[in-house]
Amino acid sequence: MYSTRCAFLLAFASLVVVNAQSLFPSLTYNLIVSHIGYDFLGNFSWETADDPTNGRVNYVDKATALNDNLTFVSDHKFIMRADDTKKVAKSARGRDSVRIHSLDAYDDALFVLDIFHMPEGCATWPAWWTLSEEGPWPYGGEIDIIEGVNLGQGNLASLHTTPNCTMPKARSQRGFTKSTSCDTSVNSNQGCGVSFPDQDSYGTNFNAMGGGFYIMEKSSTKGVSVWFITRDSLLLLGGEPVLDLVLLSTPDAYFPTVNNCDYSKHFNAHSIVFDLTFCGDWAGSESVWNASTCATKASTCNSFVDNNPSEFTEAYWEINSLKIYTPHGLLR
Ligand SMILES: *[C@@H]1O[C@H](CO)[C@@H](O)[C@H](O)[C@H]1NC(C)=O
Ligand SMILES: *[C@@H]1O[C@H](CO)[C@@H](O)[C@H](O)[C@H]1NC(C)=O
Ligand SMILES: *[C@@H]1O[C@H](CO)[C@@H](O)[C@H](O)[C@H]1NC(C)=O
Ligand SMILES: CC(=O)N[C@H]1CO[C@H](CO)[C@@H](O)[C@@H]1O
Numbered sequence: 001m002y003s004t005r006c007a008f009l010l011a012f013a014s015l016v017v018v019n020a021q022s023l024f025p026s027l028t029y030n031l032i033v034s035h036i037g038y039d040f041l042g043n044f045s046w047e048t049a050d051d052p053t054n055g056r057v058n059y060v061d062k063a064t065a066l067n068d069n070l071t072f073v074s075d076h077k078f079i080m081r082a083d084d085t086k087k088v089a090k091s092a093r094g095r096d097s098v099r100i101h102s103l104d105a106y107d108d109a110l111f112v113l114d115i116f117h118m119p120e121g122c123a124t125w126p127a128w129w130t131l132s133e134e135g136p137w138p139y140g141g142e143i144d145i146i147e148g149v150n151l152g153q154g155n156l157a158s159l160h161t162t163p164n165c166t167m168p169k170a171r172s173q174r175g176f177t178k179s180t181s182c183d184t185s186v187n188s189n190q191g192c193g194v195s196f197p198d199q200d201s202y203g204t205n206f207n208a209m210g211g212g213f214y215i216m217e218k219s220s221t222k223g224v225s226v227w228f229i230t231r232d233s234l235l236l237l238g239g240e241p242v243l244d245l246v247l248l249s250t251p252d253a254y255f256p257t258v259n260n261c262d263y264s265k266h267f268n269a270h271s272i273v274f275d276l277t278f279c280g281d282w283a284g285s286e287s288v289w290n291a292s293t294c295a296t297k298a299s300t301c302n303s304f305v306d307n308n309p310s311e312f313t314e315a316y317w318e319i320n321s322l323k324i325y326t327p328h329g330l331l332r
Contacts, residue, residue, distance in 0.1 A: 029328070031324075032324055040078040054279075076320065080100065080317050094278060099277075101273045106270060108219050111130070113319065115146075125148075126148070126274075127146060129144040150294050151294065152203050155196040161266040164265070174197050176194065177192075178190075217251075
């Protein structure tokens with residue numbers, strides 16, 4: 001586990017010190033996009049459609065989000081949040097929140113998210129994920145990188161695909177395989193999820209440490225890998241992940257797409273989505289809500305969302321940067 005990563009660092013320590021300038025760009029990737037602060041305003045679109053996962057949410061447009069401070073940008077930060085001031089009327093669509101997707105889409109790429117705070121708390125269901133720009137869903141695939149609900153402390157990463165994509169139960173990853181079929185038509189679209197071993201990879205504990213880094217590699221030859229790297233990890237140099245070392249270390253979640261999940265049949269260029277919904281198919285399912293201590297606060301998830309605005313003060317994404325790298329020689 002963690003010691004494996006330390007061993008990597010020790011093995012490469014001399015290389016790192018002697019040859020620091022060769023770390024960026026990494027051995028195999030070039031930085032092509034860096035989104036910081038205001039960049040998000042020009043590179044993402046604010047979505048206002050009904051939440052496809054049936055959340056008790058009202059996704060607002062960009063002008064409303066900026067006006068109501070549900071989206072806030074500065075030179076160094078991008079923040080998107082839930083409204084935490086108003087009760088929600090029964091007749092309303094739900095609590096005001098934000099969902100954005102990138103204007104650009106990427107084939108093989110490495111996505112590096114430096115995140116200071118993620119939405120936490122009862123009823124919340126935030127996600128950072130990528131999705132086929134072509135679709136229609138699930139054609140071209142969905143990759144969930146950060147996802148969880150309510151008071152969860154461990155992240156869940158998963159794929160959602162067309163039929164005939166399954167994952168081996170045992171593979172080279174730190175996390176725990178929760179289900180092996182990525183096919184959206186089986187197990188009520190559960191996806192092939194992997195739960196992360198670290199109980200600070202999501203939610204309250206994650207935020208208490210000032211967040212960290214999430215890295216996703218989308219590769220037509222290797223498959224999909226996701227790493228969570230704490231801010232004080234040995235895999236950082238000058239506050240930035242040493243990508244060559246990250247790529248050599250065991251991912252928290254690994255989805256090989258060679259034998260039982262042909263990459264070219266299930267994945268194409270993906271755009272990037274950040275959202276924050278409430279309740280809905282996962283966080284608000286009766287069994288999930290009842291099983292969490294949130295149920296002591298309200299008998300249903302929706303009534304909790306409607307009547308308790310001040311419970312949503314911590315329901316926000318605070319992003320330092322999103323950097324995207326593509327393999328050498330690849331333009332897109
Ligand atoms: C908007 O949100 C930012 C970030 O949380 C905060 O610093 C700022 O004071 C807020 N502005 C208003 C007018 O509330
Ligand atoms: C899945 O695989 C089976 C067996 O090879 C094949 O008959 C079926 O057409 C495949 N389905 C799709 C959607 O590719
Ligand atoms: C959840 O709790 C509510 C209220 O206590 C109860 O009415 C409902 O039957 C429970 N549902 C499940 C699936 O446990
Ligand atoms: C695709 C797209 O709109 N890219 C824009 C991202 O934002 C930068 C500056 O913030 C623009 O220069 C790009 O054109």
